[in-house]
Amino acid sequence: MDRKLKIDDVQDLRFPPVEIVPERLVSPPLYARAIGSEEQAYYSTDAALAAGLRGRPSPGLAFFHTVDEDALTEVIGVVYGRTLAAGAESEFGVMATERDTVIGQTYVEEAYRRPGKDGTMRQFLVLTTEFRLKETDELVSRSRITFIEKETE
Numbered sequence: 001m002d003r004k005l006k007i008d009d010v011q012d013l014r015f016p017p018v019e020i021v022p023e024r025l026v027s028p029p030l031y032a033r034a035i036g037s038e039e040q041a042y043y044s045t046d047a048a049l050a051a052g053l054r055g056r057p058s059p060g061l062a063f064f065h066t067v068d069e070d071a072l073t074e075v076i077g078v079v080y081g082r083t084l085a086a087g088a089e090s091e092f093g094v095m096a097t098e099r100d101t102v103i104g105q106t107y108v109e110e111a112y113r114r115p116g117k118d119g120t121m122r123q124f125l126v127l128t129t130e131f132r133l134k135e136t137d138e139l140v141s142r143s144r145i146t147f148i149e150k151e152t153e
Helices: 028-035 045-050 069-076
Strands: 018-020 084-092 102-115 121-133 139-150
Touching: none
Parallel strands: none
Antiparallel strands: 018 102, 084 139, 102 121, 121 139
8 A cells, every 4th residue: 555644634633642651661770781871870769869860860752652653654654664754853851760750742743845856746744742741741852853755646
């Protein structure tokens, strides 16, 4: 079945919010080892508390924690291998810790068409994902990813 980005159908689309306990996704000690960090706050809750944190810091979250590949394909029309991920940017707020629950939600920020250098139309889709602490609604992170796909007949 031929799929393509559904630019006209996804303006202002919001995926349902997802409740996440970040530590269940990636453990702080495993993350620290993977990046070569010896920061004790990742390995010990006591060390994190002594450093003024609410608990061990949790690794970053990304849009694929809120939307799975099937939803990207079925709902939006993103097909890996045919759709180019053309850029990503992130901003960060408060740090989520092992003691936090985070609410993540992805939405379509922009969906538009623009001609490419060869004159054929390209479809652009900008997805934004926000993660907020459940208890305080403080921003943990906001990320944007841009997908581009060449239109086909």
